[in-house]
Amino acid sequence: MLLATSVLSALVVGFIGYQSGRSSLRDAAFNRLDEVLSAQTRQLEAEFRYLRESLVIYTRGSTAIEAARAFTAGFDQLADATITPAQEKAIVDYYQTEYAEITSEATGQEVDVRGMLPTSNAQKYLQAHYMAPYPDWNDAIKVDDARDGSPWSAANARFNDFFRQIVHRFKFEDALLLDTRGNVVYSAYKAADLGTNILSGPYSGGDLTDAYRKALETNVVDYVGVTDFSNYQPSAAPTAWMISPIGANGRIDGVLALQFPTAGVNRIMTMEGKWEEAGMGETGETFLVGPDGLMRSNSRLFEEDPEEFETRAVEAGTPPDVARQSLQAGTNILMQPVSDEATRRALKGQTGTIIEEDYLAHEALQAYAPVDLPGLDWVIIANIDTEEAFAPVSSFTRNLVLSTAAMIFLVSIAAMLLARLFIRPIRRLEAGAQQISSGDYGVTVPVHSKDEFGDLTVAFNDMSRNLAIKEDLLNEQRQENNRLLLSLMPEQVVARYREGEETIAQDHQNVTVIYAGISGMDELAADLSAGEGLELVNRLVRQFDAAAESLGVEKVRTLHNGYLASCGVSVPRLDNVRRTVDFAIEMQRIIDRFNSETGNRLKLRAGIDTGTVTSGLIGRSSLAYDMWGSTVDLANSVQSGSPQPGVYVTSRVYDAMNDTRQFAPVDAVDVSGRTEPVWRLSEHRA
Template sequence: MSIQSKLIVMLLMSSIVSAAVIAVVAFGTGRELSTVSSARWLTQLRTSQERAIQAEFENLTTSLVSYSSSTIVVAAAQLFTAGFDQLANATIDPEQQLALVDYYTNELIAPTERDTGVKLDIDAVLPSSSAPRYLQTHYTVAAAADGDAATTDDSPEGRAWSAANTRFDGYFRDMVTRFEYRDALLLDAQGNVVYSVNKGFDLGTNIVSGPYRESELHDGYEKALGANALNFAWITDFGRYQPDLGAPTAWMVAPVRSHGETYGVLAVPLPIAKINRVMTFDKDWQQLGLGATTETYLAGPDDLMRSDSRLFLEDPEEYRREAVAAGTASAVVDEAIRLGGTTLVQPVPGAALRAAQRGETGIITAEGYLGMREMQAYAPLTVPDSDLQWSILATKDNSEAFARAAWFTRRIVLTTAAIIFVVCLVSALAARAFVRPIRRLEVGANKISAGDYDVAIPETASGEIGDLAAAFNAMSRSLRIKEELLTEQREENNRLLRSLMPEAVMERYRQGDETIAAEHHDITAIYADIVGLDEVSTELSGDELVEKLNGLVRQFDSAAESLGVERVRTLHNGYLAACGVTTPRLDNVRRTVDFALEMQRIVDRFNGRTGDGVALRAGITTGTAVSGLVGLSSVAYDLWGPAVSLAYQMHSGMPQAGIYVSAGVYEVMGDTREFTPAGTIVVGGSEQQIWRLSERP
């Protein structure tokens, strides 16, 4: 018998049936009245917003038709088209071409990859024909360089287009500012963008065959160009527009026509700011008595918003928390915050939207896109002069929708509190029997929180308690297995750290020391590089070069380990190592010289196997040094100081391959190895004698 059944029996035995019936009836009546009132109000709100947004679309299309049929726009289309055609054979010099490539790389390719992770092919978007290359070089790139979008061009090739731009640019800018468009485009009858207010990446491109032919602008252009009706305008749905770095963009288009002849198409982005002002009541929710949770929004057939979320506009960080908690992917929320709105980003699936998409109108209570139960009034949105299949929803959280019912419920609760108190006393006696197995679970949970994963709860009870005990034991076993896996992972991490730095340094790094450094006296340092490897690399592929270099470095590492020499780092062709840093050694000079000879043998064997003519050039010196970790996101172990600096100077100052040693090394090894003078180097303002190891391995 389940816990719920046992509690019901106890409540029936407590003789409170009459009070419970009264409470239930009163609560149901109050909630029903509150539901009807809220539903009626929310439906009226949705209807009002539907009319307002339809009126806004009508105003926008009327204004666009008025502009597209004006004599000024007709003249502009003719002159811009003529100027564009004159640029068919226009040329730009190599320096301008390089500037255009850099502009695309820095302003389109890099931002797109940073924001979306998509790596664009520059050859796919870079203008390939003369006219767009010329216009974007002289206007797009030039405007970005000097901040003047009204840049002019007086060259013979571009004089006609420049004259049209000087004449009409101010007119179109005034139109863009007045109606809050992000841009305005003129397209000729072949699909070329012959003019753009912003002079962006789409200037001069062909919307039919160019890089942006898959955009909604192409569909709207084809619709407008093929229209035969008078005063025609068309609105497309939202889509990601690549020239605007993927910003959600819907287009309003109208043919530029005069006396029955079509000269092109006028296209402007749908002003989402105006749509949002209507749908968000210009953010005056509280002043209009809409409470803290009421909102209206638009949604498309892809279940994505076509207007902005109220919570996003009020508090983006709170929106982030609630949307992610409700199941929206964090990447989607980050994208909305990056774009500054939820249009075409925030998914709002649900029964209400699906019903609206089927053409139905009504109201239901369901979970909203922020995870709250809410009342939702829905309907399909009809927008003339478009093929938009949008829906409009008005929502209100249940906490507000049923506020009156909650107040009435509190009164009922106070009235029946005395009876329920008696019931609680009776129930408490019986509850002890039920709580006993739960307490065992509590004890087990405390042991797990203390790190004891071997705990097991007796599975003696039946019903839900028995199921819970079984689930608890399964959880305990799972945690024990995961703890073992974490231990293995920690050991693997330690192994990786040991390959990057000495163990003593690793322990300090794991403890969180911000500055890790140590001074070393009487150590021997060697800095070597592989002479001729750069020349060999020109004849190899990347994989072949890395394979050869990796083979050499691995043999160097093996030789260093066998001789007690500690590799510090490798950089390009260079190899820095030292002896006596972590483990002091009395014979560190001899070990380092032997290591250099072994490196020379490794290089000779490499040449014999591959036929390459690379050679080893190394500098060995003894003295003091400082070791430590540097960097934040990419930590590196390194060695500095007089010994390292002198070894590098000796190596870099010798034009020929070979093993060069300082006077200190020569004094120690001069009796056991053959050396010849190799000149001097200047260190700290004084000359020091350098010796070259004569013997070959």
């Protein structure tokens, strides 16, 4: 029940969070796109206002007025100028090579330049001196004076830098000065339209002509005419114009026409290539569309990968020749059609956001709005692929599903733990009982409640504590018993005794036995109390035991005034004879040290033999570990049969040690009807 309630709660909370979060993230995506659209619109409108106001300032200034008058006068004086055949040929060659090549690359078609050749003397003169010698327009704009001595060149030397600065600072494509008769009396870049007449010449009849007429006919002092992008043959790219009359005090001396830069529009719309920094991600973009449904700025994909743009545009329905022409011209302006729903609504003056297929047939989140540019019916579109725009929604949904699943899992675990919580006291007592049954009497079950389970736990802990105390006492007793057994017999005999063997005896080969007696002990003890005498004996025995342990000699038993030990019983040793003799010498030193410290006169008499012995337990109710055999008897006889103190050895010990120790022969002893030679260990080594 607890689990079902918790899971249901998690699902309800997750569903509500999903609906709320999804809606918020989708709104945030739309709002972000609206913000980008608004920012781009404001920037574009501000740029246009700045250019328009700057143009008004220039055309009302004295410099522009004087320039218009000077270039017009100079142009009129070239009506009768002489044109040499060489100059005529240079002009024709320029049109047939440079001009034709540039125009063909821009349009993708062959151009017949015969109709474009200059006809008037003034036009021929200017193009012969300022255009034909400079195929690169960037070189032509730098020429202030052709050194021909004409009044037009004088005017150019005076005013060319003024217009050149306007073009460079505001990044216009060109600047034209037109007189009141339609003649192009000045061109900053000295292109093919220099000296032509836009009312009757080869480039008449276009948007520039219409805008020029309106500028002359207007009575507004601050009039600025703006044309939409259109094809203008002297330029290699679609061209838009900003036109304003030049003059003051009601007199018009000419018209200044600035060729609006496509690069400036693209710079704003493409965010200078910094789409991601502007918040448009990997697929977002903004672009302009004109009333004819053609782009007025470049596509992002066109800027990043023109070939990929061509492929996708053709797949989306763009005619292949149109897509190919965009690549040849290097621009989408007036070439790429846009006919999606967002553009249609924006052209109707509407503003909003929708999700539709864009001009590349990708589902996209689109924001649209008209642009407030006087004289231009452009709209602005901002779009981003829905997959990228709603990526936070997908991520949020995935995280929410995972977190809800994790929550349900954790709730399930918590429910299982809580269900087990009710029987946890019993489980703890059960586990404690199992530990006690396995011999762990130190277990303590924690008390977490004051109910019946708590009382039961307290009683259980008391029982466990009492059992632990009794177990500790038993362990101490076992350890004491073990220590006593090990002090009475070797560890191997103790192990056999614990296993239940009743008759424990074992023969040992190659064992050396020392039987030592201390004379003078009884006389010394007679003058002492029982406790003092016992303390004296224990003092010597403890030193004997320490020496035996350090030399690998095993004590068999201790007498009041004697000591029986062996070497090679529990641990077989090849040098058991040497160790036993060294032990006897160490016992003599202990006696000598004791005498010098206490002033007593104890004496050591020890007998050593080597051979076969038998060891084992003797008795039943009162056990004793002992060693017996002829080797033990001989060692006892050797020490007891010599009246003088010292270390006495048998012939077998003598044979083993005479190379390293000095021995002196003494009286033999009789053992079991046979005579045994005896040697006494000298005080000094060999």
